[in-house]
Amino acid sequence: MIGSDPKADLRVYLQDARDVLLWKLDGLSEYDIRRPMTPTGTNLLGLVKHAAGAEAMYFGETFGRPFDAPRPWITGEGEPNTDLWATADETREQIVGLYRRVWAHSDVTIESLDLAAVGRVAWGSRSEVTLHRALVHMIAETDRHAGHADIVRELIDGVVGQRTGSGNVAPGDTAWWGRHRSRVERAAGEAGRGA
Structure with missing residues (x-):
């Protein structure tokens, strides 16, 4: 759209991805939102928990605005994959509430800084990142998990x-x-026999 606000556009896409991720929990039992559905344990509530931690780091720590939350799983100090599943003691309400609080914290960071503002990440090969790049990264990350x-x-x-x-x-x-x-399966079978 001509004359659109790039930051507002990015925020719309980020919020849409956030909303989709939470919508996937609607109407499901506690078991189903936690149930590991892949060999690596991928589950719905764990994806929300992971997204909350990633966003807290990218729009919190990175820009000097740490989010107040339990440290081990947000900073990677816990056991591997701690951020990708919920213990029996962690409720849906706690994790969804945490994610919504992270959104509010992130939105203040996004609103208060220019897209060219530079933050510093404590991981990966790039130590400096602009707010623009952090927004693009979190949109891609959240959409991937959605x-x-x-x-x-x-x-x-x-x-x-x-x-x-x-x-x-x-x-x-x-x-x-x-x-x-069935049609897709037949096509796959035919292609597989021809290879």
Whole structure:
């Protein structure tokens, strides 16, 4: 759009990805939001927990505004993958509440700084990062995990898409999707035999 505000545009995309990630929890039991659905343990609540930690670091520590939260899993001081699953003592409400508090903290950082503002990360090969780059990174990171969440949610109960009533998925009932999947499987089999 001509005359749009680049920072506002980036914030819209970040918030959309945040909302999608949380929507994937709606209507599911405590078991289902924690259930490991891949061999590496990917689960919905763990993805939210991870996104909260990543965002707290990128828009907190990086720009000299540390987010007040338990340190081990946000800074990587805990055991490997601590940020990618929830213990039985960590509730949905705690993790979702934490994520929403991180959003508020991040939004203040984003609002108060220019896109060219430079922050410093304590990890990776680049020690300096602009707010612009941090925003792009967190949009990509959150969208990536929203995609993971979409697949995990589909495996749990068949729900797909970006939000309730979203038109971003082809229309079709269970029978239609079954025929579609069979067609995709046949094509894969034919291609596999030809290789």
